[in-house]
Amino acid sequence: MGNDSSLPASESYNLPALSSETLTSGPTAPERSDIGPQIGDSENSPQYLHGLRLWAVGSSVALSLFLATAEITIISTSLVTIDDHLAGREQSTWIITSYLLTFTGFLASWAKFSDVFGLRSALLSSLFLFIAFSGGCGVAQSIDQLIIFRALQGVGGSGVFSLGLFGVVRIVPPEKFEIASAVGSGVLTFALILGALIGGGISSSGAWRWIFLFNVPTGGLAWIILGLFIPRNFARSDTARRTVGHLRHAQSQLREFLTQADLAGCMLLLAFSMLLVAALEEAKVRYAWSSGIIIGLLTGSGVLCAAFLAWELLLSRAHMRMEPMLPWRLFKDRVLVGIVIGFFLTGPAVTILYIELPQRFETVNGYSAIQSGLRVLAFGVGSPVGAICCTVLAGRLHTPFVYLTLVGSVLQIAGSFLLSSVPATLDVWPGQYGYMAITGMGTGISIAALYMSLPILVSGRDLSIAMGLTLQARMLGASLGVAIVNSILVTYVEGHLPPVEAAADPNHLAGLPIETQNKIRTVYASGYNIQMYAVGAFGAAQLFAAALMWRKNQVRMIK
Numbered sequence: 001m002g003n004d005s006s007l008p009a010s011e012s013y014n015l016p017a018l019s020s021e022t023l024t025s026g027p028t029a030p031e032r033s034d035i036g037p038q039i040g041d042s043e044n045s046p047q048y049l050h051g052l053r054l055w056a057v058g059s060s061v062a063l064s065l066f067l068a069t070a071e072i073t074i075i076s077t078s079l080v081t082i083d084d085h086l087a088g089r090e091q092s093t094w095i096i097t098s099y100l101l102t103f104t105g106f107l108a109s110w111a112k113f114s115d116v117f118g119l120r121s122a123l124l125s126s127l128f129l130f131i132a133f134s135g136g137c138g139v140a141q142s143i144d145q146l147i148i149f150r151a152l153q154g155v156g157g158s159g160v161f162s163l164g165l166f167g168v169v170r171i172v173p174p175e176k177f178e179i180a181s182a183v184g185s186g187v188l189t190f191a192l193i194l195g196a197l198i199g200g201g202i203s204s205s206g207a208w209r210w211i212f213l214f215n216v217p218t219g220g221l222a223w224i225i226l227g228l229f230i231p232r233n234f235a236r237s238d239t240a241r242r243t244v245g246h247l248r249h250a251q252s253q254l255r256e257f258l259t260q261a262d263l264a265g266c267m268l269l270l271a272f273s274m275l276l277v278a279a280l281e282e283a284k285v286r287y288a289w290s291s292g293i294i295i296g297l298l299t300g301s302g303v304l305c306a307a308f309l310a311w312e313l314l315l316s317r318a319h320m321r322m323e324p325m326l327p328w329r330l331f332k333d334r335v336l337v338g339i340v341i342g343f344f345l346t347g348p349a350v351t352i353l354y355i356e357l358p359q360r361f362e363t364v365n366g367y368s369a370i371q372s373g374l375r376v377l378a379f380g381v382g383s384p385v386g387a388i389c390c391t392v393l394a395g396r397l398h399t400p401f402v403y404l405t406l407v408g409s410v411l412q413i414a415g416s417f418l419l420s421s422v423p424a425t426l427d428v429w430p431g432q433y434g435y436m437a438i439t440g441m442g443t444g445i446s447i448a449a450l451y452m453s454l455p456i457l458v459s460g461r462d463l464s465i466a467m468g469l470t471l472q473a474r475m476l477g478a479s480l481g482v483a484i485v486n487s488i489l490v491t492y493v494e495g496h497l498p499p500v501e502a503a504a505d506p507n508h509l510a511g512l513p514i515e516t517q518n519k520i521r522t523v524y525a526s527g528y529n530i531q532m533y534a535v536g537a538f539g540a541a542q543l544f545a546a547a548l549m550w551r552k553n554q555v556r557m558i559k
Helices: 051-073 079-086 093-105 107-117 119-138 143-170 174-204 215-229 238-243 250-260 263-282 292-317 328-332 334-363 369-375 377-395 401-419 431-457 461-496 514-549
Strands: none
Touching: 051 093, 051 119, 051 143, 051 174, 051 215, 051 334, 079 093, 079 143, 079 174, 093 107, 093 143, 093 263, 093 461, 107 119, 107 143, 107 250, 107 263, 107 461, 119 143, 119 215, 143 174, 143 461, 174 334, 174 369, 174 377, 174 431, 263 292, 263 461, 292 328, 328 334, 328 461, 334 369, 334 377, 334 401, 334 431, 334 461, 334 514, 369 377, 377 401, 377 431, 401 431, 401 514, 431 461, 431 514, 461 514
């Protein structure tokens, strides 16, 4: 697998492949000198961080990760308030999906940017973009401006997310990988949980702009600390270390980046994703499924997807310095294919639930934004509990990751289908909190198992590529999943209400008769239940991913 495909399969799936002995290029194993996180061999580039520098960089990376990840859900409890101020109900879902799309499209490019310019420059650049366009979102005067700034904010957030996760693993030695993995998973989980709460609390006061402006001083503090404490040549790739002496100017480094990064693949992926999501978002909202615009968007998406796959295959087979976003050599390993598919299928479940559950509480049950965010804690608490259980089972009991993935999938399927059976009443049925907790545990176990298995399976320079690929798969799945469930809700509502009632804003029904208000909210409750079938379907599809991960010598963490 990766750079050393001749290694026996049994060696590639044990933690010793990530041990300090393996990481050291010794005389007995010269062919394995690139395995594991070889970080900065130069005397000015420490292998790992220690003491105050470790705590300063670790906490700042965690804070940056929190801010970028929270932006996915912080908007979920604030859409109603933003709609009131900017009058863009039909376009409001684009506030979420525009961020997700660019977030997805640039993950691999940032990884390559880090290879050439180093982790320090790449992380600071991406964080700067995230902070700057967060400020732009905070001062937007129209829904169109907000959507554009959110898309640009997603470009920066993409780098913060991928490089932050990469940095969490790289700043500590392999024997502490278990702890670093748990910290990374915990930060992401709590960011998604608290994002809805923070958004609800801020929007309840009417000051929704501070949802975005909050990132400016907080992210600025993290930016300053990272600039001061990350070593200049820390975590550079072998290619970057060999060439850094020749790249004396920024122009030379930029030329190196342009010749190595698969920018064409990035644009093709982003274009086909945008057209597909646009078709799913706009169908049954402003255009019929049979309209020429929707058919054209779907056709264009299919053509661009085929072009993307063909380009990646050509690039993988050609002997070029450019690294493809989708390296076909990685897909020779069936287990890795299962992990990538697993990431793609876990993305929709988590993102859909964190976005749709609070909206259900607001729309159907009439709760405020902060009240809705608090009720989603039942799901949010279940997710980190599942991640912790996975960490203990994998790290201390050496449970194979495929077993943990199966358990997580089954819990997600059970919880989501139970959520689809929640009574469509205007009062909250208490049992749904238990169903949310079960679903949260399932997603937490699945994500943690997939995330922890990747560095054990892949080594050397392929680790950063594989990590970017899996994160990209997860966020692409999230973008498509959100678009799919939004289309399901709109289609269901329009099919069960007269046109006048279907066009009514479910969060502003005060002028309608009580009977009409209750009827609309009940239909929306049933529509949200139907969305949970889609979540369950994504969970069922994860069983296929787990089947691909199955092998005689299972992937596990062995010390």
